Amino acid sequence: MAQIEIRDLGIDYRKPKSNEVFSAVDDVALSIEKGEFVTIVGSSGCGKSTLLMAAAGLVNLSRGSIRIDGKEVTGPGPDRAVVFQEASLLPWRSVRGNVKFGLEMQRWNGGDLNERAMQMIRLVGLGRFSDYHPHQLSGGMRQRVNIARALAVDPEVLLMDEPFGALDAQTREIMGTELLRIWERDKKTALFVTHDIDEAIFLADKIVVMGRNPGHIKEVIKVDLPRPRDEAVLDSEDFNNLRRRLRAHLAEDMSSMQLVQEVA
Numbered sequence: 001m002a003q004i005e006i007r008d009l010g011i012d013y014r015k016p017k018s019n020e021v022f023s024a025v026d027d028v029a030l031s032i033e034k035g036e037f038v039t040i041v042g043s044s045g046c047g048k049s050t051l052l053m054a055a056a057g058l059v060n061l062s063r064g065s066i067r068i069d070g071k072e073v074t075g076p077g078p079d080r081a082v083v084f085q086e087a088s089l090l091p092w093r094s095v096r097g098n099v100k101f102g103l104e105m106q107r108w109n110g111g112d113l114n115e116r117a118m119q120m121i122r123l124v125g126l127g128r129f130s131d132y133h134p135h136q137l138s139g140g141m142r143q144r145v146n147i148a149r150a151l152a153v154d155p156e157v158l159l160m161d162e163p164f165g166a167l168d169a170q171t172r173e174i175m176g177t178e179l180l181r182i183w184e185r186d187k188k189t190a191l192f193v194t195h196d197i198d199e200a201i202f203l204a205d206k207i208v209v210m211g212r213n214p215g216h217i218k219e220v221i222k223v224d225l226p227r228p229r230d231e232a233v234l235d236s237e238d239f240n241n242l243r244r245r246l247r248a249h250l251a252e253d254m255s256s257m258q259l260v261q262e263v264a
């Protein structure tokens, strides 16, 4: 059995003004194996975040089910950690204090909190900055703290919603490589939403391409690039082929969006 089993998933929302019900996600089925790194791409509004938040237990399902290790998701749980685009750190706590906060929230009982926090801070390369406060860190460093906090509780599944979306292109690339280095250690199952095609390919074992109206899965693409990966893989022929394939998907979505606007 796959670690994450999503079946016949549908999530309906109401439009804010008209109150009309629409499906943000419909008819989604997806299986994710333990230790797989899965990225989700698709044009804006196709339901990527909604799907991720559903796996986190943060939105109500209208239809279908999500199971993790056979257990139905009915709300947030310690088996899952979420990293959002904005590093949601407590400004009055130090780096160490923030990572400890995550452990305190989950009532961590796997040993000394301080030691566990420092272990994770060192893992993300911030050992020298453990006493710094969030305002003293760059955007990339703040996201490292966020990742350290998520990993500290040793979740079964790591859910990431555009975690590097607010960073400049170069920092983003460095963070991608760093994330893979960390992930290679114990290969947590990861679900990662991104707008960036290269990032989606670079990280993934499997890419979920979503389409709009309603949000659905268009294709699941297996990525067979060898691991461990570094930036050199970006220039390989296989990478280029995947890049072309994803671009074609997104271009198709963009042209259908234009058509809808023209008809309207």
Ligand SMILES: Nc1ncnc2c1ncn2[C@@H]1O[C@H](COP(=O)(O)OP(=O)(O)OP(=O)(O)O)[C@@H](O)[C@H]1O
Pocket: 013, 014, 015, 016, 024, 042, 043, 044, 045, 046, 047, 048, 049, 050, 051, 215
């Ligand atoms: N709480 C909500 N209530 C009503 N509509 C919502 C809600 N959250 C999202 N939506 C709508 O659901 C659709 C899917 O949104 P979602 O954020 O999942 O898309 P996305 O693919 O992650 O978009 P983006 O790439 O722009 O972040 C959009 O039309 C969005 O406006």
